[in-house]
Structure formats: C-alpha cells, structure tokens
Amino acid sequence: MAAPNNATLGDGTQVCLMPGGVPVTIQNKTSWESVGCLEGFFCQHNTDDNLPQYCPPLPECQDLRLSGVQCTPQGTFEPVLCDAGWYCPNNGTQRIECPSGSYCPHGVASPIKCSIGSRCPAGSQRNMNFLPMGILLLVDIILITATVMEKLRSRYKKSNFHNKRVSSRKAVLATGAGRFRNRQYQEIDEGNNGFNDDVENEYQMEPAIRGPLRVKTGFEQLGAQEADFMLHEELANDAGGQKTDLHLFVQSLSKCLGATKFGLTFEFQDLGFKPPKSNKKILDQVSGTIHAGSLWGVMGASGAGKSTFVNVLMGKTSHTGGITKVNGVAGNISKYKKIIGYVPQDDIVLPEMTVRENILHSARIRLPANWSNSEIEHHVDILVSCLQLSHVKDSLVGSPGAPVISGGQRKRVSIGMELAAAPMAVFLDEPTSGLDATAAASIMSTLKALSRLGMTIVTIIHQPRQEIFESLDSLVLLGQGRMIYCGPERGIQPHFQGLGFDFPDHTNPADVMGDIIAGEGRHYKPKGDASVQYLIDHWQRKQQDGSASENYAKTATISMGETNALSATIKQRGAPWFKQIYFCFQRSLVQQYRMKSSFYFELGVGAMAGFLIGLAELNQKGQNFRGIFNSPYDLLSTSIDYSSIPQMALLVGLAIGLTASAPGVKIFGEEKLVYWREAAAGHNRFAYYIGKVISTIPRMVLANFHFTTMFMLLSTPRIPYLSAFVANLLYFYCIYGLASIISMVTRREDGPLLAVMMSLIVGVLNGMSPSLKKVRSWHIIWIWRASPGTWLAEAYFTQNITPLKYLYQIDVAKTSVGYLLNMFGDDLLMLLAIGTIYRIVAFLGLRFMWRNKQR
Structure with a gap:
C-alpha cells in the first residue's frame, strides 16, 4: 500500500481533506465519534505509526471498485495500490517507475527481475519470456x-x-x-x-x-523336388562351394532348432469342442494324425468347423473333449506356441514398417535369446531372399487401402514373420484368399518347399485350383463338425469313387470334392445316399474297422532324447522382457517417425490451442487474481476475482484434452490386431505395452512444448514457465493414459470421439464450478479428486496466488474455493499417479479382454 505523508493542523484539530483539498474542521478531538465521519473522508488522528483508516467512499468510487477498477483516492490520506509498472518502496512513500530488465505488477514494493530471454523495457508490468519461443523455433x-x-x-x-x-x-x-x-x-x-x-x-x-528355362531360386529350388527332403544328406553332399540361400536358411534353422528334424506331429482322438453357452457341438469325434514334414490342407463347407479344428489343434482354443498330442506327448498344446507359427487370413502387418523391418522384429522377439543381433539379421536376410522379397525389402508394406507392395508379396511378408521365428509347424488360414492365380501358386510353392524342409504345414483352403489342390500332400475333410476324410491327396478321388461318386473328365477334382462335402453330391451320384451324414458315417465305420489307417502312414516313434531337446528348444526361445521393451520402443518410434503428417498435425494443434488460450487471457496482462487486501486495508479492496485462475486451468485442461485424446487412442487403437497376433506368438505382453508407452513420451514432450510456449507467452501468468510446463506435461500424460483405456474398450472408429468426450469430462471436473467447497458439502468430492483436472487447477492456483500473499489474504481465497495451497509438489505427484493408474487399467484391459484372440 502507498499512503501520502500525514498532516494535521497546528492545534491538533482533526482534519479530513476532500478530493479538491478543501479542509473541514471538526470541533475538537474528543467529539468526532459522535459527529461521525463524512462520506469519503478519513477521520482519525494520523501519525507515522497510525496510518489513515477507511471511510466509506463516494458512490461513484464504490461503483468502480465493485467493477474491479481503482478510483481516485478518497482524500489525501487514503492508501492506494501501487500502480502496475511502478514500485513503491519505503512504506509506500515513494513511487518509482519499474526499471528495464524488471517487471512490476500491482502493489509491489520492489521490482521483480525478469527471467533470461524476456523482453522487459522500463515500466513493464509482466514478464514476457521469449527464450522458450526461440528454442521452439529452433526445434521446428x-x-x-x-x-x-x-x-x-x-x-x-x-x-x-x-x-x-x-x-x-x-x-x-x-x-x-x-x-x-x-x-x-x-x-x-x-x-x-x-x-x-x-x-x-x-x-x-x-x-x-x-x-520354360527359368532358373529357380530360393524355396522354388526345393519345391521342384518331388523326393522327400533329407537335411543331413543335402548338407553332406555340399562340396564346400558357395552355398545357396536355401542351404544357408536350412543351416540357420538347424542351429536354432538344434536338430535335423524340423517338424511336429499332431495326433487327435475323438476331438470335440462345444462353445460355453451353446448346446451344439462344433467339433465331434474327430480323429486322425497330421505328420511332420508334409503339407496338409483342411477343407470343408462353410460352418464345417475348419477354423475351430485348426484353432484347437494349435492350442488357440481349448478342446472340450478328446485327446491331442504333440510328438506323441499329450498335454496343453499352448505351451508349444513359441515353436508354432500362425498366419491369419488377413495380413496383419504394420504398414509403416518396411518388409524387412516387419520380419526382423518378429525374429528379434522370438528367436533364441542367446543369438546375437548380427546372427538374427543374417537369418532374416536369408529368409527375405528365399521368399523372393529382396527387391522390395526396403519398401513400406502399406495398408490394403493404400498398398505399396503387391498382394502376393504382402502375404509372403506375413508368412515370413512366422518363418523368422524358425517354427516347427505353421498353420495358415486361407493363404491364397484374395490373390490372383499366379500369386496363389507362388504362395503354395513356398509352402510346399517348407514342408520339404521338414516343417509341418497345415492350411485352411477353400476352392483351390487344380494345381494347388494337387500340391497338397494330405487332406482333412470336415462336414458338420465331423471327419469325412483324413489321408493323402491322391486317395481322395478313389475314396469318393468307391462311394459311388463320379468325377467327370476335364474337371477340377477339388471342385467336385468340394461340392460333395458341401451336400451337393447328388450331381455326381444320381442313385443312392449322397448326403454329408452318409460320408461321415462311412468314415466312422472305416475308423472302427481300422481300414482308415491305410490311407496314411503310422506315427513315427519319438525318442526321449528328442522330447527333451524339444523342451530345451522351447525354453530358449524368445528375447528377455527388457530387450523386448527396447525392440517395441524402437519400432514404435519408427512408426511415429514415418507417420509425420499425424505427428506434425498434433504439434500444430497444440501450438494453435496454446495460442488461442493465451489470446483469451491476453487482456488480463498477467493480473488474473484479485482478493481482499491484507489488514488493515481490507476494506479498501476492490471486487474479488477468485475464478480467473481456475477458469484458466479449465481452458488449459480442455485444450490439452482436445490435442492429446485422439493421438492417444491411435497409439493402441489401430494395433489391437497386431498385438493379438504377437501375444498369441509368445510376445511378452507387458514389454509390448511398456515399449509403446515409453515411445509416446517424446511425442507428449514436443506437443506440450508447443502448447505451453504459446500459452505462456501471451497469458504471462505468475506461475513460472518450468512449473507450467511440468504440470501441463503431466496432464498430457493423464489424457494419453485415459485415451489408452478408451482404445481398449471401443472400436477403432468410435475411439477418438469417445476419448475427446472423456477428456472434456475430466477437464470440466476441475473444481471451478461447482467449487470444491460446494462439492465438499455434497460429500462427493472424491469424484472431483479422481479427476486430473482438479489437481491441475489446484497446481495453477497455488503457483499463481502464492506470490501475491504480500498483498492479498490468500488464505481467505483458499477457503472460498476449496483448493489447498502450498501443495504444488503433491499436485504433480497426483497427476503422475492418476496417469499411471490409467495405464495400469489400460494394460489390464489389453491383457484380459479378448483373451481368446491372444492365444
């Protein structure tokens, strides 16, 4: 406060001066109380130790003060607030213009030094710091x-x-x-x-x-061989010359598997499956054997149980009846998932990654932990060459809607992601779906070659061309969830002809067989029973009398040494979790780098939001709080303003929510299919999630840097830049975590909109209106305290009004609104805790929702 020098008349008579300076004499010193004080005057004897006291102001002045504006002093002795741009030392007896390099808001007794990089000419009333803007421009x-x-x-x-x-x-x-x-x-x-x-x-x-004279390379060299492939003989015949890619790939597989037998044998007896809430069995009494080192096709009409059969066989779905064995050992097949590859019908690959990067990531995660990075890259390069993808290995995969490579190449990338893990069995769901005839034939040639390496290849296939059908070694035919046939492909036509079905000349046997098992056999068998049930019953009788076993070889005996070697191989598979975190983090950074348009858009939205919010606060000139003056000047106070700071925090929270919610959903919402595929393949779920979370930190920091810099430059609140930056960054952290939860429980199309809505809700629950004081009387304050918006507003409130305690009764303001003061560190810790809790909830949703898709 500043007060003019005191003055009295020579005889000690009390004096009050009107604004015009006209003296009014009171009769004597002792009678003034009964006379009363004239409006607009001070009526107390003034000394250096006894400053003037308040008298009610003139009506015009009262109107101005209720509007938050100062008025002309009501008498010579009325204290006034030191003007902005000036400071008033020596108990307010001096009024000095704020020097250059400092700023002076209302009511200061000494100038406040501006921060480095600020522009503060003489008479400045706020600190405009341009250093963050300069750094921001340099970064951009x-x-x-x-x-x-x-x-x-x-x-x-x-x-x-x-x-x-x-x-x-x-x-x-x-x-x-x-x-x-x-x-x-x-x-x-x-x-x-x-x-x-x-x-x-x-x-x-x-x-x-x-x-006709094309030189075959890669897998095609092996696919052309009709004789069974024997690894040790091939390597023994190597004369020491330059090895082909195929030989190198076989050697790499041998090193990984620790054996020359690459395949797994699957046995199933009376296999059955019934969904939990259904009385109808999808599979029933399915028995047979799928041998290692062969290419098997699973065929049947729609609803015949093909996908269910394959899922049960590879452990993705637990059977509800019967027995399954792997290499003659019964038990939970899911424990073999590290050495079993699965290629879904849709090519689930990351479009932002190149062909080689997609395959390399799978290899790094799933190959033995003791392999060096150079060994892994060598293995991948050989595989890429064998898959005839070398010429596109550095091309982005692209999405189906915006392809970069062809459909056949995309399918080979999907297969390569499984082969990179050196599996002993590979299951494929409709690998030729959506491909032209040439691409389909190329894919089947690759699968044929894999089976000749000794791997077990099982593929669901629908209406194949004759060449593709004849490339299959054996078939499993299903109808109504029951077995119709299980045996060599060459035995299909004799089997059905023995049942009275005709195969017309010059027709595709696969088409005829497909019609028969789909219930359309009457076209090929005019007389007698041609129903699917008849086919099922016939095969069941053959199994009972033992004649069905003639159609396929007996199961090879698996030695105890091979069983132990298989267990050791499984234990060695997979990088440790901390390495998986790094690989997932690295991949996610590359993805974000490749999606530059989305990244720059987020930065632009953040900068624009900060500019608009700062523009809304520009007229305040940093003076966004008015309270009650400290005693004895409380009655001189203008109208209070306790809501501007919570309102500013509200705008900040809403702006950050709009900026970060949609990108936060995109981090996980568009990759659930990738996560499900990788989780089913044995990836560490926690490592995947943590890698993705850490990769968002640079993105959040840059977006927050753009927002906070623009906001602080224009609004110039009393909160320090670094404090605002940290508080805003933690709020970004909370919104990203909240968006992660949304991405787990909604469809990809609905996620961004719902995330924006939730960010608005948590932003509005910041204690501004209704105030925390009011909410506390409702006994539901925990709802507001569970919102990060409340902690952000409290942090802003503390940092903006604490520097004003020399002037205002800030404890009264605290009581009025319900926020706590001097808890800035605790507020930041709570924002960090809430954001972390959001991520824990999101991870639990990622881990335990849609569990059947992660097997």
Missing part, C-alpha cells in the same frame, strides 16, 4: 529440415534406382534379341517382377510369365 526448424532432407534423399535414391534399372533393362534388351532368334527362352526372375520395377508406381503386380 530442425524437424522441418530433417523432413525435407529425408524427402530429397528418398527422391535421389529412387532416381538412382530408376536409372540403374533402365540401364539393366537396355542391357537385357540388347542381348535378348539374340536369345530369341536362337529360341533360348529364359524368363526374368520373379524376384525382379519382370520390367514392372521400372515403372514408378505403388502397385507392383505379381509376374504373370514363366519361361
């Missing part, structure tokens, strides 16, 4: 420069690659004419996709031409 310039440089480098590589391909094409054309004249036909390797790679487009098609 670096980000933009890195993006532009990457685009230029990418264009240069494409141009260089294009020129090399054109040169190669000209060379081929120059020599191709002579070959044509000499009738030495030779097709360009499929790995090069003909001349299609010369065309700069995103749709690389599968090759459609196959010449």
Whole structure:
C-alpha cells in the first residue's frame, strides 16, 4: 500500500481533506465519534505509526471498485495500490517507475527481475519470456529440415534406382534379341517382377510369365523336388562351394532348432469342442494324425468347423473333449506356441514398417535369446531372399487401402514373420484368399518347399485350383463338425469313387470334392445316399474297422532324447522382457517417425490451442487474481476475482484434452490386431505395452512444448514457465493414459470421439464450478479428486496466488474455493499417479479382454 505523508493542523484539530483539498474542521478531538465521519473522508488522528483508516467512499468510487477498477483516492490520506509498472518502496512513500530488465505488477514494493530471454523495457508490468519461443523455433526448424532432407534423399535414391534399372533393362534388351532368334527362352526372375520395377508406381503386380528355362531360386529350388527332403544328406553332399540361400536358411534353422528334424506331429482322438453357452457341438469325434514334414490342407463347407479344428489343434482354443498330442506327448498344446507359427487370413502387418523391418522384429522377439543381433539379421536376410522379397525389402508394406507392395508379396511378408521365428509347424488360414492365380501358386510353392524342409504345414483352403489342390500332400475333410476324410491327396478321388461318386473328365477334382462335402453330391451320384451324414458315417465305420489307417502312414516313434531337446528348444526361445521393451520402443518410434503428417498435425494443434488460450487471457496482462487486501486495508479492496485462475486451468485442461485424446487412442487403437497376433506368438505382453508407452513420451514432450510456449507467452501468468510446463506435461500424460483405456474398450472408429468426450469430462471436473467447497458439502468430492483436472487447477492456483500473499489474504481465497495451497509438489505427484493408474487399467484391459484372440 502507498499512503501520502500525514498532516494535521497546528492545534491538533482533526482534519479530513476532500478530493479538491478543501479542509473541514471538526470541533475538537474528543467529539468526532459522535459527529461521525463524512462520506469519503478519513477521520482519525494520523501519525507515522497510525496510518489513515477507511471511510466509506463516494458512490461513484464504490461503483468502480465493485467493477474491479481503482478510483481516485478518497482524500489525501487514503492508501492506494501501487500502480502496475511502478514500485513503491519505503512504506509506500515513494513511487518509482519499474526499471528495464524488471517487471512490476500491482502493489509491489520492489521490482521483480525478469527471467533470461524476456523482453522487459522500463515500466513493464509482466514478464514476457521469449527464450522458450526461440528454442521452439529452433526445434521446428530442425524437424522441418530433417523432413525435407529425408524427402530429397528418398527422391535421389529412387532416381538412382530408376536409372540403374533402365540401364539393366537396355542391357537385357540388347542381348535378348539374340536369345530369341536362337529360341533360348529364359524368363526374368520373379524376384525382379519382370520390367514392372521400372515403372514408378505403388502397385507392383505379381509376374504373370514363366519361361520354360527359368532358373529357380530360393524355396522354388526345393519345391521342384518331388523326393522327400533329407537335411543331413543335402548338407553332406555340399562340396564346400558357395552355398545357396536355401542351404544357408536350412543351416540357420538347424542351429536354432538344434536338430535335423524340423517338424511336429499332431495326433487327435475323438476331438470335440462345444462353445460355453451353446448346446451344439462344433467339433465331434474327430480323429486322425497330421505328420511332420508334409503339407496338409483342411477343407470343408462353410460352418464345417475348419477354423475351430485348426484353432484347437494349435492350442488357440481349448478342446472340450478328446485327446491331442504333440510328438506323441499329450498335454496343453499352448505351451508349444513359441515353436508354432500362425498366419491369419488377413495380413496383419504394420504398414509403416518396411518388409524387412516387419520380419526382423518378429525374429528379434522370438528367436533364441542367446543369438546375437548380427546372427538374427543374417537369418532374416536369408529368409527375405528365399521368399523372393529382396527387391522390395526396403519398401513400406502399406495398408490394403493404400498398398505399396503387391498382394502376393504382402502375404509372403506375413508368412515370413512366422518363418523368422524358425517354427516347427505353421498353420495358415486361407493363404491364397484374395490373390490372383499366379500369386496363389507362388504362395503354395513356398509352402510346399517348407514342408520339404521338414516343417509341418497345415492350411485352411477353400476352392483351390487344380494345381494347388494337387500340391497338397494330405487332406482333412470336415462336414458338420465331423471327419469325412483324413489321408493323402491322391486317395481322395478313389475314396469318393468307391462311394459311388463320379468325377467327370476335364474337371477340377477339388471342385467336385468340394461340392460333395458341401451336400451337393447328388450331381455326381444320381442313385443312392449322397448326403454329408452318409460320408461321415462311412468314415466312422472305416475308423472302427481300422481300414482308415491305410490311407496314411503310422506315427513315427519319438525318442526321449528328442522330447527333451524339444523342451530345451522351447525354453530358449524368445528375447528377455527388457530387450523386448527396447525392440517395441524402437519400432514404435519408427512408426511415429514415418507417420509425420499425424505427428506434425498434433504439434500444430497444440501450438494453435496454446495460442488461442493465451489470446483469451491476453487482456488480463498477467493480473488474473484479485482478493481482499491484507489488514488493515481490507476494506479498501476492490471486487474479488477468485475464478480467473481456475477458469484458466479449465481452458488449459480442455485444450490439452482436445490435442492429446485422439493421438492417444491411435497409439493402441489401430494395433489391437497386431498385438493379438504377437501375444498369441509368445510376445511378452507387458514389454509390448511398456515399449509403446515409453515411445509416446517424446511425442507428449514436443506437443506440450508447443502448447505451453504459446500459452505462456501471451497469458504471462505468475506461475513460472518450468512449473507450467511440468504440470501441463503431466496432464498430457493423464489424457494419453485415459485415451489408452478408451482404445481398449471401443472400436477403432468410435475411439477418438469417445476419448475427446472423456477428456472434456475430466477437464470440466476441475473444481471451478461447482467449487470444491460446494462439492465438499455434497460429500462427493472424491469424484472431483479422481479427476486430473482438479489437481491441475489446484497446481495453477497455488503457483499463481502464492506470490501475491504480500498483498492479498490468500488464505481467505483458499477457503472460498476449496483448493489447498502450498501443495504444488503433491499436485504433480497426483497427476503422475492418476496417469499411471490409467495405464495400469489400460494394460489390464489389453491383457484380459479378448483373451481368446491372444492365444
């Protein structure tokens, strides 16, 4: 407070001065109380130790004060608030302009030094710090420069690659004419996709031409062999020359498996499955054996139980009846999932990653823990070459809606992700679905080669071409959840012909067989029973009399040494959890880096939100609180303003919620299918989640940096920049955690909208209106305290009004609104705790919801 020098008349008579300076004399010193004090005057004897006291102001002045505006002093002796831009030392007897490099808000007795990087000319009343803005501009310039440089480098590589391909094409054309004249036909390797790679487009098609003299590479070398593949003989015959990719891949498998037998044998007896809330059995009395080192097809009409059979066989679904064995050992098949690969019908791959990166991540997670990174990369490079993906290994996979590689290549990537783990058995669901004839044949050729390596390959297949059908070694035919046939492919036609069905000439046997097991057998058997039930009963009789076993070989005996080796192999599989965290973190960072548009959009939204909120607070000039003056000047107080700071915190919370909620949903909401596939393959669920969570920290820091810098520059509140930055960052942390929960319980399409709605709810529950004092009287304050918005508002309230305790009764303000003061550290800890609790809940949802999809 500032007060003019005191003055009295020489005879000690009390004096009050009107604004115009006209003296009014009171009769004597002792009678003033009975006379009363005239409005607008001070009527107490004033000394240096006894400052003037308040008299009711004039009506015009009272109106101004109730509006929060100062008025002209009501008499010479009325204390006034030191003006903003000035400071009033020596008990308010001096009024000095605020010097350069400092700022002076209302009522200060000494100037406050501005922070480094601030612009504070003489007479400044707020601290405008430009240092964070300068750092922000530098960061943005670096980000933009890195993006532009990457685009230029990418264009240069494409141009260089294009020129090399054109040169190669000209060379081929120059020599191709002579070959044509000499009738030495030779097709360009499929790995090069003909001349299609010369065309700069995103749709690389599968090759459609196959010449008679084409040199086979990779798996095709082995797929062409009709004899059984014997690993030790192949390696023994190696003369020491340069090994092919196939030999190198086989050696890598041998090192990983520790044995020359790569496959698993599956036996099932009277297998049955009935859903928990259904009386109808989907599988019933299904018996047979699937041998290692062979390519099996599972066929049947829709609803025949094909998918259920495969899921039960590989341990994704627990059977409700019968016995299953792996290599002759009964028990829980799910314990073998580290050495069993599963390729779903839809190609679940990450579109932001390249072909090689998708396969490499699977290898790093699932190969033995004692393998070095160089060994893993060598294994992956060999596999990529064998799968004929070398020419696209650095291409992004893309999404089905925006493909970068062809459908066949995408399918081979999906298969490669399983082969990278060196499985002993691979199950595939409709691997040729959606592919053209050439791509489908290529995929089946790859699977055939895998079976010749000794792996067990089981694929669900629907209406195959004749060549694909004949490439299968054996078949399992199902109808109405029962077995119709289990045995070699070559025995299918004789089996059905023995039942009276005709196979017309020049027809695809697979089509005829498909019609028969689908209940359309009357077209091929005019007389007699042609129903599916008849087929089921016939096969059951064959099993009972033992004649069905003639259609497939007896199960090989598994030695105890091989069983122990298999158990040791399973124990060695998989990187330790802390390495998996790093791999998932690294992959997620790459994904976010590749999705630059989404990342920059979030930064832009954060900056724009901070600018708008700061603009809304601009007129306050940093003076966003008015309370009751400290005694004895409390009656001089203007109208109080306790709501501006909670209102500012509300706007901050809403802006952060709108900025962070949608990106927070996207982190997990669009990858649940990937998570389910990886969890089913044995990935550590906790490592996957923690890796993703840690990867969001740089994103949150940058988005918060843009928001807080713009907001603080314009609003200039009393809270320090670093304190606001930390509080806002922790609120970002809470919103990302809340969005994670939303992504677990909703569909991907609904997640962003619901996350925005929830962020608005927790933002509004910040104790502004209704106030915490009011809520406490309702006995439901725990609801508000469970919201991060309340703790953010309390942190802002503490840091903004505590510096004003020299001027205002801040304890009265605290009581009025219900916030606690001097608890800034606790407020930040609670924001951290709430954000962490949100993530724990999200992880539990990720872990325990949709559990059947994670098996």
